[in-house]
Amino acid sequence: MVQHMRPLYITTDVSGTKVSKIMVDTGAAVNVITTRTMHLLEIKREKIQSTSLTLKNFAGTVTKTLGLLFLRIKVGPAEGVYAFFVTDCYAAYNAILGRDWIHRSYCVPSTLHQELVMWNRKTDKAEVIKADPRPFPVSANYVDASLLAQDDEGGIEHAIFYLSWTLTDCETRYTLIEKLCLTLYFSACKLRHYMLSITTCIIAQTDLVKYMLSRPILRGRIGKWVLALLEFSLQYVPQKAVKGQAIVDFLAHHPTLEIPMVKELEVASVTITRPDLARIPEYAVWYQATVALQPWVLFFDGSRTETLAGAGIVLENPTGDRFSYSFQLEFKCTNNQAEYEALIIGLEVLLEMGVRDVQIRCDSQLVINQLQNVYRCASWLLMPYLNRAIELLDQFTDVDLEHILRERNFAANELAQLATGITLKYGVRERLLKVKRRTLPSWLARPDPPDDPVVTVLEPIDVDWCIPLVAYLKRPDPTADRKIRFLALNYLLRGDELRRRGEDGMDFRCVYGCEAKQLMREAHTGICGAHQAGPKMRWLIRRHGYYWPSILKDCIAFAKGCEDCQAHGPVQHVPNIPMQPIIKPWPARGWALDLIGMIHPHSSLQHKFIIVATDFFTKWAEVEPLKEASGGTIRQFIFRNIICRFGVPEVLVSDRGAAFMGGPVEQLVTDFGI
Structure with missing residues (x-):
């Protein structure tokens, strides 16, 4: 039964060009060709004969055709001109040969054997045309499937429930891992009565639970799926560690999706690498896949x-x-x-x-x-x-x-x-060079900046940030930038005016550039302005129904650059440099000792050294000349100049020289508990 589900694809001669991925469908009453295939064959739209005929598929979806196109088709011994209905949609095939072509060509297709049996009227014999040998899974881009299996008491695995469903047009544009997350969410909702009371092992290509929980912000569809899965006990098991026969059969019938190779994105021997075709909406996805595989x-x-x-x-x-x-x-x-x-x-x-x-x-x-x-x-x-x-x-x-x-x-x-031509200094490994552009020669007079009392530069809002969002909302394109598609969810168009959706159901008018600066000027220094701070200005502007992305940052910069606020604002008593921490909390608690010398020439009284003691808090210095740097003279200096004048200190800091580490100094320190 699985072999019958494989579609029958052949390579045919269409108007002198070899075209692959032509599907032979016995369920189709007419022949169909897509606009993408027309562009690849360089067939102009003027050749389409207009018609009001509509096509309906097995699901009941009605598709309007652009008209009729007559093409010469040659497959094996059969050659003739056939009518094709042109559709403007994306498909996994280049064209469909329906019963109109099958009956007129005396053809018997077989999806089981993957071949065509055609009658050659010239030789009066049957000829066999083999289909393309490449495998094509059934609706691989539009169907998701899942399996619920359980081990019995003997450890043998048994399949309990199979699930499959067709993805919507929006869901087909999800990434592969998002499709797997959608599969888990759909399966958990459908099999909730099975999974609530037990721990369910998730067998997939990657850890879906970890992917969803590691998102920085749980919002959108990922947040919805996470909230729905919180009541279940889920455990991830790598797909390679599974040995059950039921799951192996399921994976064999539902192969994983992969990026198509360049050979599958071609018409005959013409490789799809033409950048000009990327402007065609139907061809944009194919062109991106081809570009991603270029070296x-x-x-x-x-x-x-x-x-x-x-x-x-x-x-x-x-x-x-x-x-x-x-x-x-x-x-x-x-x-x-x-x-x-x-x-x-x-x-x-x-x-x-x-x-x-x-x-x-x-x-x-x-x-x-x-x-x-x-x-x-x-x-x-x-x-x-x-x-x-x-x-x-x-x-x-x-x-x-x-x-x-x-x-x-x-x-x-x-x-x-x-x-x-550049010289790098010693130790410098790299150097950044800036290249600036000038559009006018230096001898031309440049316009002077406007005389504005408000000193501030608001460059980010001088660019019209609304243009890409308006263009996307007017004509949604699945190949647009992912950031633009994500941001567009919070915006809407009212006429040609871009509006931002608010949290309370109210929407805001989107502005930029000079209009945004005028709004900030009115809110800050206008008739009703009271020179508020940046956050207050943002609240007032949004209260009046205006919005732009950097509104808070621009309002804060505007308020900081106001000359009146700087002139009449409160005086700041904070020092302009960081305060330095001190080592000791009050005077005369700690002293630093050091010797200077030997001094040449000596003084008239034969003084050769100078001893210095500095207070850590007040930086007061006690200095005395010495004839010799001995422990006795240093002990006498500490007792007379420090202890008798300022009291017993907590610490004395020295460089641990021989004079400071002698017996008299150590005895003094021990006696006073320093």
């Missing part, structure tokens, strides 16, 4: 001067974004060695990012031809570099080497020359 591109170049050498690399990802790096080589090397250094550095960066498919482009014929074994490496200076480069290239699964002109390698060449 990275590495451009590299080296440069050498009399003093320094540099290496420049440019990495281009599959979506066209470029990342530039410049390295300064502080060792002696030739220009060819610098070229190899740039190549090795670029390959190491790609391997660190996990890239395994790369296209290497360089303007050095020597390096490219040596890597391709066209040139023999005769220099012993380049041999270590060549061996290291080959060692790194062996770690890639697919490498494409190509020599290009210097004009195409302009960016890497400029980066290499830039590294040789």
Whole structure:
């Protein structure tokens, strides 16, 4: 029964072009072709003959057709012109050949044997046309399924309940892990009476419970699913650890979804890599899948001067974004060695990012031809570099080497020359360079800034942040930025005006730029303004029904930049520098002792040393000259200048010199308990 569920796909000749993934369906009364296939075949819409006919599928869904299109189809011995109804929808096939084509071509299709039996009227014999050998699961993109199994007393697994359902149009755009979470949520709701009283083991490709609970904010559909699953006792079991026959059969009949390969995203031998087709809504998803499988591109170049050498690399990802790096080589090397250094550095960066498919482009014929074994490496200076480069290239699964002109390698060449013209100080490993753009020559007079009494800069709201949200709400696109699709859930359009949904059911008018600045000026310094703080300004503006994303930050910056608030605000008595903590809480509690000397020449009284004692709290200093630095003289100084004048201190701090560690000083400290 499972083999009968496999659809029958063939490759046909459509108007002189080989087209794969043509489904032969005995349940279809007419032939159908999608607009995406028309664009791939470069068939203009002007050839469509308009009609008011509508199509209805087995589920009862009615689809309006764009019209009729007549195409020449050749399959095996059958060739003729057939009518196709054009539909503007996404499908897993390129076209459908229904009973109209089957009967007129004298064809008997078999989904069990995956072949067509066709009658050749010229030779009066039957011919067998094999279907495409690639497996196509039944509605893999639109159906989810689950199985509830239980072990009996003997440990044998038995299937209890099977569940399957068709995803809605919105659910088909979920990610794979979100579809698995939806499967768990649907199964738990349907089998709640089974799962409430026991601990249920979840067998899936990944830990769904951990994924949902690790979300930073439980909101949206993930939050809804988590709240519904809180009453169940769930335990994750890896899929590879399962040995039950019932689950093995279920997984065999419901294979996991994977990203389609590039070969499945093609029409005949024309690979889908044309960026201009990405503008077609029906083709955008296919183009993104193809772009994601394109390799990275590495451009590299080296440069050498009399003093320094540099290496420049440019990495281009599959979506066209470029990342530039410049390295300064502080060792002696030739220009060819610098070229190899740039190549090795670029390959190491790609391997660190996990890239395994790369296209290497360089303007050095020597390096490219040596890597391709066209040139023999005769220099012993380049041999270590060549061996290291080959060692790194062996770690890639697919490498494409190509020599290009210097004009195409302009960016890497400029980066290499830039590294040789910059001097880095000792100990500095990298330096950030800023490149600014000027649109007017320096001799032109630039406009003076406006004379505004409010000193503040509000750059973030000068950009119209509403444009991408308005464009998405007017024409929802599943290929739009994920952030835009997520933010659009909180907005609505009223006419051509963007509105923000409020928590209490009221919506706010979205503003930006000068209008937002005018609102803050009116709320802060207007007729009814009382120079409120930033949070109060935000509350007033929202109270009047206005909103923009950075409203709180901009209101706080506006209030801080108001000159009147700075002139008439309360005086701040806090010091402008951080206060330094003190070691001792009151005067004369701790003293620091030290000796200065020997002094040359000596004084007239033959004083050779100076002893200094400094109070930690008041920084008061006691100083006395000494003829000798002995324990007796230091003991006499401590007793007369510190204890008799300021009282017995708590601590005396010294550098543990021989004079301070002598017997008289230690005896004094012991007697007074210092």
